[in-house]
Amino acid sequence: xxxxxxxxxxxxxxxxxxxxxxxxxSSPPTNTCLxxxxxxxxxxxxxxxxxxxxxxxxxxxxxxCAACHGGDPREEDSDKSMDPxxxxxxxxxxxxxxxxxxxxxxxxxxxxxxxxxxRTDQLAQYGTSVHGQRLRRGDTRVAVCSDCHGIHDIRPASxxxxxxxxLRLPQTCAGCHSDREHMKGYEIPTDxxxxxxxSVHYRTLAGxxxxxxxxxxxxxxxxxxxxxxxxxxRVCGTCHVFQEQLFDQSxxxxxxxxxxxxxxxxxxxxxxIQPTGDFLVGTGEEAFCxxxxxxxxxxxETAEKIHAALVGLDSALADAAGLLDQAERAxxxxxxxxxxxxxxxESLIKARVDVHAFNAARVExxxxxGLELAAEAxxxxxxxxxxxxxxxxxxxxSLLAIAFVVFSLWLLIRHIERGKEEIIYKHEQ
Amino acid sequence: xxxxxxxxxxxxxxxFGHGLGDAIRKKQVPRHRHSLWYYLGGMTLFLFLIQVVxxxxxxxxxxxxxxxAFESVQFIxxxxxxxxxxxxxxxxxxxxxxxxxxxxxxxxxxxxxxxKPRELTWITGCLLFxxxxxxxxxxxxxxxxxxxxxxxxVGTEMxxxxxxxxxxxxxxxxxxxxxxxxxxxxxxxxHVAVFPALTTLVLGIHLFLVQQLGxxxxxxxxxxxxxxxxxxxxxxxxxxxxxxxxxxxxxxxxILAALAALDPWELGVKADPFVPTPAGxxxxxxxxxxxxxxxxxxxxxxxxxxxxxxxxLFGVVALLWVLVPFLDRxxxxxSGRVFTAVGAVAVAYIIGMTVWAW
Amino acid sequence: MASAGTxxxxxxxxxxxxxxxxxxxxxxxxxxxxxYPILKFVLPxxxxxxxxxxxxxxxLDELAPxxxxxxxxxxxxxxxxxxxxxxxxxxxxxxxHLDCTVQFRQREQDVWCACHNGIYDLRGRNVSGPxxxxxxEYDVHERGEEIVVARREQA
Numbered sequence: 033x034x035x036x037x038x039x040x041x042x043x044x045x046x047x048x049x050x051x052x053x054x055x056x057x058s059s060p061p062t063n064t065c066l067x068x069x070x071x072x073x074x075x076x077x078x079x080x081x082x083x084x085x086x087x088x089x090x091x092x093x094x095x096x097c098a099a100c101h102g103g104d105p106r107e108e109d110s111d112k113s114m115d116p117x118x119x120x121x122x123x124x125x126x127x128x129x130x131x132x133x134x135x136x137x138x139x140x141x142x143x144x145x146x147x148x149x150x151r152t153d154q155l156a157q158y159g160t161s162v163h164g165q166r167l168r169r170g171d172t173r174v175a176v177c178s179d180c181h182g183i184h185d186i187r188p189a190s191x192x193x194x195x196x197x198x199l200r201l202p203q204t205c206a207g208c209h210s211d212r213e214h215m216k217g218y219e220i221p222t223d224x225x226x227x228x229x230x231s232v233h234y235r236t237l238a239g240x241x242x243x244x245x246x247x248x249x250x251x252x253x254x255x256x257x258x259x260x261x262x263x264x265x266r267v268c269g270t271c272h273v274f275q276e277q278l279f280d281q282s283x284x285x286x287x288x289x290x291x292x293x294x295x296x297x298x299x300x301x302x303x304x305i306q307p308t309g310d311f312l313v314g315t316g317e318e319a320f321c322x323x324x325x326x327x328x329x330x331x332x333e334t335a336e337k338i339h340a341a342l343v344g345l346d347s348a349l350a351d352a353a354g355l356l357d358q359a360e361r362a363x364x365x366x367x368x369x370x371x372x373x374x375x376x377x378e379s380l381i382k383a384r385v386d387v388h389a390f391n392a393a394r395v396e397x398x399x400x401x402g403l404e405l406a407a408e409a410x411x412x413x414x415x416x417x418x419x420x421x422x423x424x425x426x427x428x429x430s431l432l433a434i435a436f437v438v439f440s441l442w443l444l445i446r447h448i449e450r451g452k453e454e455i456i457y458k459h460e461q
Numbered sequence: 462x463x464x465x466x467x468x469x470x471x472x473x474x475x476x477f478g479h480g481l482g483d484a485i486r487k488k489q490v491p492r493h494r495h496s497l498w499y500y501l502g503g504m505t506l507f508l509f510l511i512q513v514v515x516x517x518x519x520x521x522x523x524x525x526x527x528x529x530a531f532e533s534v535q536f537i538x539x540x541x542x543x544x545x546x547x548x549x550x551x552x553x554x555x556x557x558x559x560x561x562x563x564x565x566x567x568x569x570x571x572x573x574x575x576x577k578p579r580e581l582t583w584i585t586g587c588l589l590f591x592x593x594x595x596x597x598x599x600x601x602x603x604x605x606x607x608x609x610x611x612x613x614x615v616g617t618e619m620x621x622x623x624x625x626x627x628x629x630x631x632x633x634x635x636x637x638x639x640x641x642x643x644x645x646x647x648x649x650x651x652h653v654a655v656f657p658a659l660t661t662l663v664l665g666i667h668l669f670l671v672q673q674l675g676x677x678x679x680x681x682x683x684x685x686x687x688x689x690x691x692x693x694x695x696x697x698x699x700x701x702x703x704x705x706x707x708x709x710x711x712x713x714x715x716i717l718a719a720l721a722a723l724d725p726w727e728l729g730v731k732a733d734p735f736v737p738t739p740a741g742x743x744x745x746x747x748x749x750x751x752x753x754x755x756x757x758x759x760x761x762x763x764x765x766x767x768x769x770x771x772x773x774l775f776g777v778v779a780l781l782w783v784l785v786p787f788l789d790r791x792x793x794x795x796s797g798r799v800f801t802a803v804g805a806v807a808v809a810y811i812i813g814m815t816v817w818a819w
Numbered sequence: 820m821a822s823a824g825t826x827x828x829x830x831x832x833x834x835x836x837x838x839x840x841x842x843x844x845x846x847x848x849x850x851x852x853x854x855y856p857i858l859k860f861v862l863p864x865x866x867x868x869x870x871x872x873x874x875x876x877x878x879l880d881e882l883a884p885x886x887x888x889x890x891x892x893x894x895x896x897x898x899x900x901x902x903x904x905x906x907x908x909x910x911x912x913x914x915x916h917l918d919c920t921v922q923f924r925q926r927e928q929d930v931w932c933a934c935h936n937g938i939y940d941l942r943g944r945n946v947s948g949p950x951x952x953x954x955x956e957y958d959v960h961e962r963g964e965e966i967v968v969a970r971r972e973q974a
Contacts, residue, residue: 365539430852436845
């Protein structure tokens, strides 16, 4: 069995290399395969692949069907073009696909002539992935190259129609991983896609930030595997750098390593990760701290302090913002105060990062600077409202003056008209 | 003190002649149960003068370009001392001006003040009212905020429905196919140059005619006095009537100041032509009844488009309104009663539609 | 009512004086309350220019090559960078992630947000960390002795 496989591969190698040795052609190569296969029109196995191939990156780069299927695309006679003697293999076996693709894609010299930026270590990576390891053990239900990249309509990952484009990748993974029937026997959950779809990461992605994490960001792509307890922190830390650094120095680091708790995941979860909030830290009902810490221990006290500091700054900021809004609605200029307010908010954001050091003094220090700024913004808001009160006073005074004018004019009219004889209306034109 | 004033009067009369002084001294305003309406004209004039003064003051800081218009109004309201007051007065007085002008016009209509020989007074008054509406419409866009931007978009769209010259009119007013910075520049030009010039001319004629023809005495009052044989009493214009006017103006000023200080005119958010039209865009209140009419008119009536029909209808009604003095052949008889009834229906329609659209 | 039918001069001189005083002072007060705001209004405010689409961000000799400063642009901070090879670039200094204020790092030659370690390159492109979008870039002009920064026209 194994020898025959090697034999096929040998032929493939010969056939493909025959093509591969050519430099990228300037005019489209002869591809007689399509002449016949397009006649099959919508036949799922014989016609559709030929149609799809038009959109394939390999077709665009001048490769023909023979690159994967072998045979001779220059022969008009189908017996000759699909002659096994010329390396024709028909439909490649699933188990052979990674090596088939890798034959070119792992050949750095060859790939350089097409796309020097493309990596050539996919097969090596694949070998380390759960998919690759299982395939090696004979499980052909695992993903091979074509399951993620497509078969006859492979596009570069940057193309929006590509199955591995960031916006489409999660669904591609979910095609198998959310299929309970397919995943039967693997003993891993099938709700990752549903969870991920509700996560803050997905919402950011769907909002157009293609740098937001998809499945592959944490699990890897060709080398797809669960990150494992030990490296969760490193995975999250690729983006959440400060949180990782702080956590490494925190008092939690050592005991959690000992208990094999998956650092970030323990509080934030994984696929369904939600936006954080100040309620996560502290001793409230939703706080994570109370899962381990008991009232009276040092951690409980720290959690309470951290929570109080964050909430304190948050509400001070809300107060100041409300005051500034009020003043702004009344037409007051609070531009300077808005800048101060933004700086105070920055302190709160930093303090929320500082939480990951689990050191109350550190959070309180950051919060303190924020509180000072918030107080400054608050004062500016009050000053603006005082100015408003001043306007009202000014208005009151002018209205008083106006009232006196009206009153004295009325007196004047009475004074002038008193005792005057009534005039009879007479208009001269 | 008195002699100094007297000397000044003599000095002036030596140069201007006695005409003006005599006119003022001799001018009388009749006194009867409808006299109160006489004050509305003066009130409109006063509010217009407030607009002139505050408008000129705003010109010191306002910049008519899409990049700066909103910012400059914001600057006026937040940075310039008492800028909030001047802009608030300008915005509030604009609305009061339209309201008072409307009352003035309808009172003249119902009291039949347009009858011979005051046809031209009525026509110039109507023209002034239309110019004021133009002031309101063009001024609304100038702060370049979102609400104004879209209201202008919708408002100018109506122009396209004018038969034959609609497209041309739209392009001329918008300064292009869309409402853009070019529209702002044009509207600014209309608001501070074209309309003021027109107003000066028409207002001059209007005031001259009022002075020349004197106040109109409503037919009902005339009849009553004819029947009872009692003479009609009068105020001398100076000082009795003018002082009363002055009282009214001071009160109006107080109300305006209070409105500007207690309910500052909002600036809103800067217009962004690239955001979709927000829901609930409404024009200024005095255009609401037109707006609502457009909404309820069916999209197509027989062979003509609803919008086109409405615009033509507005045009015809406005024209008839201006020509009322020539249509109402017998203001004191049957035709006068018919016109009163039509006017009442019109007022009911305007109020009803405005309340509905609110 | 005793003076009814007589000339106005017949009303008590005291009352007439009082009326004159009342009228004069109240008219004066009301005119003051009208002209005071107007006279204040015509005087330009000390902050001078209005917050528009352009602002003077720095003087020509203010920044050495490879230095930067934060300037105020309306209600928001802006970042003006003098490139090592000369020339200026200006960006909104508001991080596109959570609105913190970014800073220029001379040693790294990048723009950095201290809140979550977001990093932009010297063209304002988000190259690392959480920022989802590049920084908004402004136009920079030299006008005499001043560096003027202008918001870019949309479309």
